[in-house]
Amino acid sequence: MYKLILKLAWKNSFLRRSRTLLVIIMIAVSMSMMLAIEGIYDGMVENMVDKNKRSDSGDISIFAKEYRINKDLAYMIKNADEIKAQIENMQGAQAVVLRVKAEGLLSTARKSSFASVVGIDLQEEERFGKFSEFLKEGSIDLQKQGAIVGIELAKTLKVGVGSKVVFSTQDIRGEINSIALYVRAIVQTTNISLDNSAIFIDINQLHKFLGTDSKNAMQIAIRGEDKELYGKLKIAFANLDVKSFLELQPMIKQMQDLMIIFNSVTLLIVMGVVFIGIFGVMYVSILDRVREFGIMISVGMHYKYITIQIFLESIVIGVLGYLSGALLGAVLLTYLEHYGIDLSAFSDALATWGYEAVIYATIKTSYFTTTLGAIMAASIFSVIIPLRKIKKLNPIEVIKAEK
């Protein structure tokens, strides 16, 4: 019996082929567009989050209590190396790095600019955030007073790979000290503050230059998605300043929230309109066949089966629309994931706000599942009103009714 109904539904769906096709195309086009837009927006934010985490804060960062307010050498985390080892053994911590930072003046023969020198361990940074992927020019190497410069800072000072620069700052004794550094690479992290002012050198070199204890550090950055880790760290290091990524970057948190709201509103509007579309078609197609249904009922078919048949029809359209939309959307998203949207015309502005010139889409399964749910809901709801109408009809009258 159900097989028959399914068959009927399938057949009926295509009785008015153009109409059904139009609805399917409508669903497909709007759905794929929606997915692409969602993917691009998410891609934009995620890229920013990802690069910020990788280049600087990780998922959690720890500082000495005063440090974030007063960036002075006096506020270092004591025995950071032991703390690091301790955290590495904690569950959920995937990678931990130590960083030493100092602010000062970076100069060439012609120009000088404020800069902050960041002492890093290349191998650990690689594990922590694939540092080498930020490379724009040159090669990642910090040996023999090598340095890696943020792209905007390099532009300001007009230096390139192979240039020599001099960094001056106050050391731990308060004396102004200078060090010659050789630019080996230029990096773009799209982390605005790093691109504008960071120069990376070997952490031990920096300790030596500043005269600081190599056990200490300004920042301990931790990668680890585990949500409990943050709480555990907060308890374990109550005397330090433990901050999660979103606490450090409230703006990004807000952007994420905004995107979720925006995407939901879009989904709601689009699905609302899709609902109206399916509704219109189903309504008309049911009214067209009122006589047919009348006959079916009078030959003894239970009303229930008609209901099922109509639901099935609507769902068939919805599913076909969804499938073609998903396919088209997947194609679009894959394209955007690989080639992205090129906004280099606005690259200056984008760089100012920490975006990349080419924006790549993200693909999430949730895009497809949410839309499936929404489209199914739209198709099912769209036949409820037409069905009510049929229920009210008297089969005999219907058959008699002249078309």
Added chain:
Amino acid sequence: MGKIVVVIFIFMAHLIGDEAHEIIKKLDENFRGKNIYMKLNMKIVSMGHERVMKMQSYSQGTKKSFVKIIYPPKDEGITFLSLDREMWQYVPKIERIIKIPPSMMLQKWMGSDITNDDMVKQSSIVEDYEPKIIKREGSVVTIELTPKENAPVVWGKITLNIDTTTYTSHKDIFYDEEGKEVRYFIYKDVKKVGNYYIPTYWMVQSSDTEGRYTEMILEEVEYDTKISEEYFTKSALKRFSK
């Protein structure tokens, strides 16, 4: 045979190298003696404007120096002290001693073409550079200074034209890393003071800005007199301001 030539060559090169070191050292000594007191006039010319300042300067060795401004009246009594690589300034008008932060050290000193850093880092010519004689013309020797490996200096090289009869330079040229001229110093009117020779006219000019230069004329120079250690303490800033 070949070997001997090489050995002689290396020996010669060594000798020349040593000679260059010697010259630079003598030049440096001429500039500062054991200690030196100067009274100097500074004229800064920029875009048609001219400004004159007079000051007294006391310095000892390479690490300590004290400067007091005596003209114009508006700026009279401003004092500077540099010890090692730190620098302080005292302004009588506001009665405050202020430590010059590193970021200000590389700024132009009082609108001249000299940076604070120049004043503090005089010594580094001997410490940070490797001298080489590249030309001789009569008594004038041209020496090229290239930064020693990892020396924290910004210049690509410096050439000095030194008269070996007095061990004073008459022109220093500063180049950037790419070998382009950035600025030069010109020295004239060499005087003998005690055992030392010193040019009493100095001029600094940036190579790519015309009509803008800084001139200094030394009115008085005294070497190896007794300069009180008191000049090189922070309390001197205020005390000797008057």
Added chain:
Amino acid sequence: MFKLALKNILFYKGRSIATAVLTFVSTMLFILYISLQDGSHNSMLENSLKIYTGAIEIYRKDYRDIGGNEYLIQDVKVITDKLEKIDAIEEYSPRYETYGLLSNKEYSAASMVAGIEPNKERVLSSLKSALIEGSFLDDGSANCIYMGAELLKKLKLGIGDEVAFIGSASDGSFAADMLRVCGVFKTGSFEFDSSTSFVARSYFDELMNAKNRASYITLKLKNIEDADKVNEQIISMLDDENLESLTWKTLMKSMVEIMEIDSVFGYISLSLFMVVIFFVIMIYGFVNVSSRIKEFGVLRCIGLSKRNIFLLLFYEIALLSIFATLLATPIAAYICYYYNINPIVIDGIADMYKDYGIVSDEITFDYNLFTIGWNVGVIYLLNFLSILYPYMYINSFRPIEATRHV
């Protein structure tokens, strides 16, 4: 034909209502969306312009790139005399900016200290309204300094405290004095609040030897939209190739660009909605037409041409669209107008987006009849496009065939 169209509309109520409602909704959505987008961009701009940047600023060439005393405007009066003659300028003021060291005992910080004409700045900028403590400057306020809140914090100062200023005057000579903190401001831009402070020119000019000199001259126009026009006028009037006059579009290039990007994304999202609505209207039109195949067949048989049929469909959609837009446009326009004058206030927005230069909690709509006009135009166009396929569909039937269509 027109009458027939009218009759059809009344007869096929379902389709008519659906189409009209959809058109109504899309018109509203379109107008309000664009209005909100433009409105927020405008207010972003206005706020930034109000804070400190002028609609037009006049510089000596290279000041912006190199800076320093050599690139100051040396004879301000010559320029301002000329500016007096331009009617479109509401107010102008020469500012003298310099970087100096502010020092409070052991705490010191480099700051931009700007000499301003306080009374003119009340009109030119929102510096005064950014006041959070103490008082704004006066033309006569002597060594008063009006300081950014973050800078104040950095230097650990409070109202009434003294702070030493050391810098170099416009002639390169020494400038130093004790200033007194009279007022504190907060614009919401961290950068600005942590590195800027102001003093009255009347006092500062003495100290900096800056009479008749300026870093630049900032201008406020009666109507900001005239910026390009007035700028050309200024350039030709100044007739000095050592000077440059720049509009806010150049002065705030990165902000202008980010808004363009935002608009691009806005239009993309909007086009998604439009596409969906277009499809639905088309489907309704199509469903309607396909149920009328027989009718069209008859019409054709009694001698109506294809053109007539097209006209019929055209009239139908045109009437529906006109009806819907006539209803929607005034409502939407009124909403825009209303919220343009009375912006929606959501507390805390400024806090959230201060890094983007948003400094007020207001959400403003833009009210621009031209924009509304073209928005409505687009809706019409879409609606007309939506009858093309149904029309082609009917034409695919031969008249006789159509009359028999079930």
